[in-house]
Amino acid sequence: MSFRPAGFRHAVVRYAVVLVFALSSSVVIAQEAKAPAAAATAAQPAAAATAEQAAKPTEATAAVKPGDATAGAGKAAVCGACHGMDGNSTDPQYPKLAGQHESYIARQLTNFKGSKRQNPIMLGMASPLSEQDMHDIGAFFATKSSLPGVADQALVERGQQLYREGDATKGVPACMACHSIDGRGNPGAVYPQLAGQHAQYVEATLKSWRDGTTWGDDAHAQIMPPIAKKLDDKDIAALASYVEGLHAADGSSGAAAAK
DSSP states (O other): OOOOOTTHHHHHHHHHHHHHHHHHHHHHHHHHHHHHHHHHHHHHHHHHHHHHHHHSOOTTTSOOOOOOHHHHHHHTGGGHHHHOTTSOOSSTTSOOOTTOOHHHHHHHHHHHHTTSSOOHHHHHHHTTOOHHHHHHHHHHHHTSOOOOOOBOHHHHHHHHHHHHTOBTTTTBOOTHHHHOTTSOOBTTTTBOOOTTOOHHHHHHHHHHHHTTOOSOSSTGGGSHHHHHTTOOHHHHHHHHHHHHHEEEETTTEEEEOBO
């Protein structure tokens, strides 16, 4: 017969309760430790998928390639109705696009599409175009040659002064500072070619700027309106006529042909 102290049974019971509680706590702690790790493991594929998706260029974010004149030929076919199939419009209310810079044409189409430059007809034409389409169309017209026009002899002197020297008394800078000596413009700065452009179109555009019209809201679009406000009707007529007759002479300098 064994001998046990009177309090032995109660001690055993207490020990069992403590042991069960300790084991239960260990299980809970282990489960809690595993939960964040499992969540992190599950999140890794999702994060990787998100990163992979972000890395893939979408149509909206894909880099635009330099314009393709061959691709632009087909896309520009509809433009021929107003601007001429080779970019030399016969109706002076529509500008010549032949020889115009790709960057400038793409910029103006973007402005039409975004309604920064207001024209109901061009809004409809530009709206379906992607940025790549615009550059392709610009590249196509850039390969064409603008046909030279003629200037009115009575207006050449004043027109030439404004274009080559400006008018310090009116605060008007020389046009050739941006549009070059022969009117070919500056594609890097997105300043357009003016040489040979219809006088009627140039005159209407300058008057529109003088009256407050803008072709955008950025710094580039704000250059011409303040200058146009300093020109009177005679100045605008002379400058527009001179620009129409402006063309390259011997491929290096500008000249205005008079009629």
